[in-house]
Amino acid sequence: DAGVTQSPTHLIKTRGQQVTLRCSPKSGHDTVSWYQQALGQGPQFIFQYYEEEERQRGNFPDRFSGHQFPNYSSELNVNALLLGDSALYLCASSFGGQGDTQYFGPGTRLTVL
Amino acid sequence: TQLLEQSPQFLSIQEGENLTVYCNSSSVFSSLQWYRQEPGEGPVLLVTVVTGGEVKKLKRLTFQFGDARKDSSLHITAAQPGDTGLYLCAGEAPYNFNKFYFGSGTKLNVKP
Incomplete structure (x- = not known):
């Protein structure tokens, strides 16, 4: 049973460019959340998708x-990249409602030059 | 400003020592989770606490949820080098499914 997978592992972009990150949830999960984790910080919630719609x-x-x-599966797109967008982008999957366990993928390390 | 404040930010101890990590907020959460994150990996869930005052034990780790569901603590007994990592707490916002606010983490280093 594959866990949460993310691609690519690492990515280097320049300011102003656009990037797409991908996530495949754990088998049986229907909810995907995206987080941004800057160096030395905890993850920050970006948004959550459920039934193909942004729920949070x-x-x-x-x-x-x-x-x-x-x-x-889910994609995260970031347009007009800024230096401050450099971070580890984490995807987490879960099933349905409140309090369900989230399983995190290994993340995509984005560097913006 | 972080919704959840963790302390200490860094902790370096010798193998066999005990330690406590704190997670505090002025907000009420419907549940609170503790994660451990290794470098280059995503956070891994250790425990979820839901009821105010709840205490959960996972081998040498003891987790407590405050009575008012605003704070939590993680106590590790007889720490081992394998406990080294970044410990994160995350509170689930009431009435928001799986929307979690993370603290900035406590980086623990256990020296052999």
Whole structure:
């Protein structure tokens, strides 16, 4: 049973570019959440997808957008990259409602030069 | 500003010592989770506490949820080098499914 997988592992971009990160949830999970973890900080909630719709959103600008596909996999898109977007981007999957266990993927390390 | 404040930020101890990590907030959470994160990996869930005053034990780790569900502690007895890592607490916002607010973490180093 594969856990949460993310791709790519590492990514280097320059300011102003756009990036797409991908996540496949754990088998049987229907909810995907995305987090940004800056160096030395805890993860910050970006948004959550359920039934192909954004269900929750954290305090992130519209440059951050996402999508969930019918197979529950998800993408995180960031436009007009800034140096401050450099971080580890984590995807977490869970099933359904409140309090369910989230399982995190290994993350994608994004560096913006 | 972090919704959840963790203390201490860094802890370096000798194998066999005991330690306590604190997670405090002025907000009420419907549940609180503790994670451990190794370098280059995602956080791994250790425990979820839901009821105010709840105490859970996981081998040498003891977790407590405050009576008012605003704070929590993690106590490790007889720490081992394998306990080294970043310990994160995360509170689940009431009425928001799986929306978690993380603390900035406590980096623990256990020296042999």
